[in-house]
Amino acid sequence: MVATPKVNGLNPMPFLDQLNVRIAKPEDAETIESFSAAMALETEGRRLDPDRLHLGTIALIENPAQGFFIVAEQGQGDNRQLLGQLMVTFEWSDWRNGAFWWIQSVYVAPAWRCRGVFRRMHESVVAAAKTRPNVCGVRLYVERRNKTAQEVYRKVGLTPSSYAMFETDFVLAPLNGLEDRPNEA
Numbered sequence: 001m002v003a004t005p006k007v008n009g010l011n012p013m014p015f016l017d018q019l020n021v022r023i024a025k026p027e028d029a030e031t032i033e034s035f036s037a038a039m040a041l042e043t044e045g046r047r048l049d050p051d052r053l054h055l056g057t058i059a060l061i062e063n064p065a066q067g068f069f070i071v072a073e074q075g076q077g078d079n080r081q082l083l084g085q086l087m088v089t090f091e092w093s094d095w096r097n098g099a100f101w102w103i104q105s106v107y108v109a110p111a112w113r114c115r116g117v118f119r120r121m122h123e124s125v126v127a128a129a130k131t132r133p134n135v136c137g138v139r140l141y142v143e144r145r146n147k148t149a150q151e152v153y154r155k156v157g158l159t160p161s162s163y164a165m166f167e168t169d170f171v172l173a174p175l176n177g178l179e180d181r182p183n184e185a
Contacts, residue, residue: 016116021124024069024085029057031082032069039107043143044175052171060087070125072108072117084108084117088125091139098136101129106140106149122156141165 024032033053040046060067067089073080087105092098103125108117129135140158142149150160 016120018074019083019117019120020073020080021070021121022073024061024071026058026061028069028071028082029054029061032061032071032085033057035082035085035107035109036105039105043146043149046172046175066090067102069105070121072121082109083112084121086118086121086125093136096136098134100137100139101125101135103138103140106142118152119156122158 033050036053036057037048037050040048057069060069067087070086070088071082072084073082075081085105085107086103089102089104091100091102093100103122106118106121126138129138138158139161140153142153
C-alpha cells in the first residue's frame, strides 16, 4: 500500500491509508454492475440492460485473458465497502510489439469523489502494467462531453491522444449521431 503524504505532520486524507486496491472477485459483481449502470446513466444518459450488464461483468471476471476489473475498497471482511472501480482490457499494437491496457468503465461513488480514489486505482494499474514486458502503455477513453472526468485524468498525468475513436456498435445505438459533423445533424 502506498503511504499518503503528510502535511505539517497531519495526514490530509487518512482514509487513503485504509484504501485497498485489488482485482475484482466474483462476489464484487453486484456492486460493479450497479456502479457501471450508474456511470452509464450519469455520463451518457443510458439505461443499460441489467441482464446483459450482469453477463458482461461475470464474463470478464471469469476470463482474465479478456481483461479485469480493479476495485477500491475500504474496510475488511463483512465491513468492506467498494468505493470505485475501473475495467482494463487489452489492445495489441503491432507498431510497439506490445499491448496497451485500456482503462474504461471508471466509476467512483459520489461520496468518495475528489478524495484520491481514482488516483490510487490509476497508480495501481500503471504500476502493474510497468512490471509486464509485453505492455507498452496505458490508454483510457472518456465520453467527449465529460469535462470533469477529463480534468481528473489530466491531473493524474494522462494526456489527450492524437487519435479519434470511431466505432460500429452492434448493441447500443449512437446517442446523438454525427457528433463529428454537428452541422449535418
